[in-house]
Amino acid sequence: MNFSQLAKIMGGEILQMVENRKIESLLIDSRKAVISESALFFALQGPRHDGHQFVETLYRQGIRQFVVQKWEGTLRDFPDANIIIVPNSLRAMQALVAKHRAQFGIPVIAVTGSNGKTVVKEWLHEALSKRWVVCSSPKSYNSQVGVPLSVWALNERHQIGLFEAGISQAGEMQRLQVIIQPTLGIFTNIGSAHAAGFESQEQKVREKLMLFQEVEALVYCKDHQLIDKQVKSFLKDSKLLAWSTEHQAPYRYKIVGKEKGQTIVKVNEQDLLFLPFVDEASLENTFHILTVLQFLEYSMEDIQRIVKQFKAPSMRLELKRGVQENYIIDDTYNNDLLGLEMALDFLVQQNQRPVKRVILSDIAQSGMSEEELYQQVNRLLSDRRITHFVGIGSQISAYQSAFQGIEATFFPDTESFLRSLEHQIPWQEELILVKGARHFGFEQVVRELEAKVHGTRLELSLDAMAENLNFYRSLLKPKTKLMVMVKAFAYGSGNLEVAQLLQYHRVDYLGVAFPDEGVELRKNGIHLPIMVMNCHEDTFEALVRYQLEPEIFGFGQLKAFGEFLRANGKQSSIHLKIDSGMHRLGFMPSEIPALIEQLKNYPELKVKGIFSHLSGADEAQFNDFSHEQARRFQEAVSLLKAELNIDPLCHLCNSAGIVRFPEYHFDMVRLGIGLHGVEVTGKYDQALKVPARLKTFISQIKEIPAGETVGYSRKGKVEATKKIATIAIGYADGFQRAFGNGRVKVKINGQRVPIIGNVCMDMCMVDVTGIAAKEGDEVILFDDQKSLLALSEAAGTIPYEVLTLISNRVKRVYFHE
Numbered sequence: 001m002n003f004s005q006l007a008k009i010m011g012g013e014i015l016q017m018v019e020n021r022k023i024e025s026l027l028i029d030s031r032k033a034v035i036s037e038s039a040l041f042f043a044l045q046g047p048r049h050d051g052h053q054f055v056e057t058l059y060r061q062g063i064r065q066f067v068v069q070k071w072e073g074t075l076r077d078f079p080d081a082n083i084i085i086v087p088n089s090l091r092a093m094q095a096l097v098a099k100h101r102a103q104f105g106i107p108v109i110a111v112t113g114s115n116g117k118t119v120v121k122e123w124l125h126e127a128l129s130k131r132w133v134v135c136s137s138p139k140s141y142n143s144q145v146g147v148p149l150s151v152w153a154l155n156e157r158h159q160i161g162l163f164e165a166g167i168s169q170a171g172e173m174q175r176l177q178v179i180i181q182p183t184l185g186i187f188t189n190i191g192s193a194h195a196a197g198f199e200s201q202e203q204k205v206r207e208k209l210m211l212f213q214e215v216e217a218l219v220y221c222k223d224h225q226l227i228d229k230q231v232k233s234f235l236k237d238s239k240l241l242a243w244s245t246e247h248q249a250p251y252r253y254k255i256v257g258k259e260k261g262q263t264i265v266k267v268n269e270q271d272l273l274f275l276p277f278v279d280e281a282s283l284e285n286t287f288h289i290l291t292v293l294q295f296l297e298y299s300m301e302d303i304q305r306i307v308k309q310f311k312a313p314s315m316r317l318e319l320k321r322g323v324q325e326n327y328i329i330d331d332t333y334n335n336d337l338l339g340l341e342m343a344l345d346f347l348v349q350q351n352q353r354p355v356k357r358v359i360l361s362d363i364a365q366s367g368m369s370e371e372e373l374y375q376q377v378n379r380l381l382s383d384r385r386i387t388h389f390v391g392i393g394s395q396i397s398a399y400q401s402a403f404q405g406i407e408a409t410f411f412p413d414t415e416s417f418l419r420s421l422e423h424q425i426p427w428q429e430e431l432i433l434v435k436g437a438r439h440f441g442f443e444q445v446v447r448e449l450e451a452k453v454h455g456t457r458l459e460l461s462l463d464a465m466a467e468n469l470n471f472y473r474s475l476l477k478p479k480t481k482l483m484v485m486v487k488a489f490a491y492g493s494g495n496l497e498v499a500q501l502l503q504y505h506r507v508d509y510l511g512v513a514f515p516d517e518g519v520e521l522r523k524n525g526i527h528l529p530i531m532v533m534n535c536h537e538d539t540f541e542a543l544v545r546y547q548l549e550p551e552i553f554g555f556g557q558l559k560a561f562g563e564f565l566r567a568n569g570k571q572s573s574i575h576l577k578i579d580s581g582m583h584r585l586g587f588m589p590s591e592i593p594a595l596i597e598q599l600k601n602y603p604e605l606k607v608k609g610i611f612s613h614l615s616g617a618d619e620a621q622f623n624d625f626s627h628e629q630a631r632r633f634q635e636a637v638s639l640l641k642a643e644l645n646i647d648p649l650c651h652l653c654n655s656a657g658i659v660r661f662p663e664y665h666f667d668m669v670r671l672g673i674g675l676h677g678v679e680v681t682g683k684y685d686q687a688l689k690v691p692a693r694l695k696t697f698i699s700q701i702k703e704i705p706a707g708e709t710v711g712y713s714r715k716g717k718v719e720a721t722k723k724i725a726t727i728a729i730g731y732a733d734g735f736q737r738a739f740g741n742g743r744v745k746v747k748i749n750g751q752r753v754p755i756i757g758n759v760c761m762d763m764c765m766v767d768v769t770g771i772a773a774k775e776g777d778e779v780i781l782f783d784d785q786k787s788l789l790a791l792s793e794a795a796g797t798i799p800y801e802v803l804t805l806i807s808n809r810v811k812r813v814y815f816h817e
């Protein structure tokens with residue numbers, strides 16, 4: 001496809017074409033730009049995002065082809081760019097990919113439904129790739145943007161396509177249908193939850209069915225009555241591949257029994273099949289796949305061999321602390337080219353360590369020759385300036401010569417690699433991506449590289465954090481800047497990782513409480529401006545050396561810092577703190593004239609910001625006082641500006657203020673708790689998600705007879721025989737004593753159970769009488785707003801305190817879905 005063809009395909013107008021270049025890769029995220037002349041950037045516009053902002057930067061970086069829906073620049077500034085203007089960039093991308101798809105006359109399978117799409121797609125991928133070269137969506141790329149990016153990967157060597165589609169609104173499926181053009185469909189199920197964006201369940205089903213309007217056959221479960229009814233009025237009977245566990249159906253799966261983690265199924269009243277799980281969701285997913293495989297004429301022996309290997313897929317990329325100050329990114333479920341690209345992008349956005357290493361297994365069939373494939377891998381690595389590489393597997397080892405310009409070593413298999421690590425891990429202070437196809441067993445590699453700490457963990461969803469960030473951004477005017485407070489270990493979530501995420505998402509400022517917090521960020525690759533709130537004389541040198549911007553709150557401190565700068569021949573940006581009513585740090589309004597005089601004495605102090613803090617922004621009962629604070633603040637600001645002739649950034653609002661006082665956003669706002677999914681005003685709590693999940697495991701289970709007690713001070717009374725589980729978390733982890741004696745419940749295997757007795761330092765006990773629980777099972781202390789608030793209420797405190805008290809010995813694990 002060439003640039004000149006785009007106008008016709010997209011219905012746009014070419015603003016400038018310098019050279020009729022090829023279109024090879026599609027780009028939508030400016031941060032993930034891999035610079036190439038044949039890349040085409042789509043400036044997408046959404047409620048919280050405008051890709052047009054990045055056109056200029058991308059051009060400077062070397063991107064040469066653009067699809068825009070508005071154009072305000074001067075073409076003279078883009079002398080080497082091809083630019084097309086279209087009514088809607090997203091629709092233009094979809095039209096381009098639909099055209100691309102239409103070139104391939106191969107079978108294409110599409111999966112949709114409320115749950116299980118990704119698992120069905122991943123498992124089916126395993127089954128299909130035993131016979132064909134498969135092109136499929138990576139992870140859960142199933143949206144209006146994800147689907148076109150997935151389908152664009154189709155090329156002439158692929159023999160079958162497999163894509164998932166998800167929608168959130170009426171009208172969307174029609175567009176995905178045009179892009180995927182499926183020949184075979186799978187409708188997984190329909191959730192009972194009312195979904196915003198649809199009028200009724202029926203409408204939701206009908207809308208999803210739009211995906212299948214042209215299919216030759218559709219797999220679905222007849223036992224879902226709503227689906228069954230709608231499907232029958234939508235497609236001819238001859239096209240329906242219905243299955244059932246209960247009723248007569250063309251495909252019949254009768255569950256004969258369940259034992260030792262296996263389910264025995266009688267297929268079509270004849271063959272017995274053994275499935276490696278017992279839960280309903282996995283069974284339903286497998287029945288869809290069994291139906292497809294039978295339709296594609298797989299033998300029962302082959303099917304048995306394939307399903308035996310099914311295992312819950314992990315779609316997450318996990319970022320963990322490794323031994324020897326390494327960071328590990330764990331992506332050990334599958335390995336294909338698109339997935340590799342996503343993992344590499346994640347690697348690149350982590351700046352914690354300058355040396356980046358990739359440990360990679362053989363890659364699944366990609367539709368290219370092996371030589372081309374590994375050259376392509378090398379290109380992906382060098383585009384992202386990855387300097388160190390380990391290849392594991394016979395295939396990748398055979399193409400060593402493809403890895404040019406990178407320090408690379410190769411091993412024929414996982415065992416020989418593990419043997420090489422036996423005595424010592426040869427790397428230090430690196431960021432290491434471990435990515436392998438499942439049968440390479442790279443979990444062992446991760447286990448070897450990972451720092452070993454006790455099993456209590458705080459898992460943090462980087463996606464949820466980014467969504468929360470974008471939500472608050474959507475409340476700001478385009479010109480308002482955003483500072484995010486990452487003090488106190490970023491509210492317990494991990495300052496380095498959170499700061500990295502914020503830098504990647506281009507916030508304007510970070511705020512910390514103490515200079516050493518700022519220094520640590522600087523030492524770990526954070527180059528954003530950083531404001532520091534509590535600075536005293538002994539830290540001035542560090543402030544200047546690491547370009548940290550102190551809050552100046554008092555005359556003694558002002559003078560000392562001014563003198564320090566003068567003696568060293570330096571200057572510094574500062575932020576003046578006005579005490580408008582919080583009465584913590586800051587200059588009182590009455591002190592402003594004196595402050596102005598002092599500042600005139602010290603031209604070394606550059607006033608970059610003036611700010612104040614609201615003491616009751618979250619509560620309506622304090623509205624009058626909040627307005628009074630804003631008034632005092634504005635008065636101080638006017639005086640300072642006029643007398644000093646400066647144009648500083650003025651900022652007043654914290655998370656609650658952002659929500660409740662749009663009129664006081666001024667030049668910048670300071671986001672804190674909101675990033676962590678707690679909307680203290682309650683107005684938008686539905687819009688946020690708590691990224692943190694605190695988890696531990698059961699160390700021991702025992703039966704305690706009636707009349708005994710559990711734990712210190714004999715507090716946990718056992719009136720009738722109880723089953724008690726000891727779990728590996730205590731107050732030294734931040735799981736407070738106030739949570740004990742039934743005041744909170746924790747979740748084990750989906751059931752909520754109370755703490756019995758006092759919480760100990762490193763452990764506590766829960767009552768698991770009557771529920772399924774065994775040693776080693778996971779225990780969830782909190783995983784959403786409700787459970788987090790339950791903890792803070794039990795302790796008579798606020799979520800801020802619960803989060804920041806989670807101690808450092810609790811391992812933080814970051815993931816990206």
Ligand SMILES: *Cc1c(COP(=O)(O)O)cnc(C)c1O
Pocket residue numbers: 485613653654655656670671672673674
């Ligand atoms: C911590 C802090 C914030 C953030 O407050 P949240 O209530 O967490 O949003 C903002 N400004 C200052 C000065 C702070 O100390």
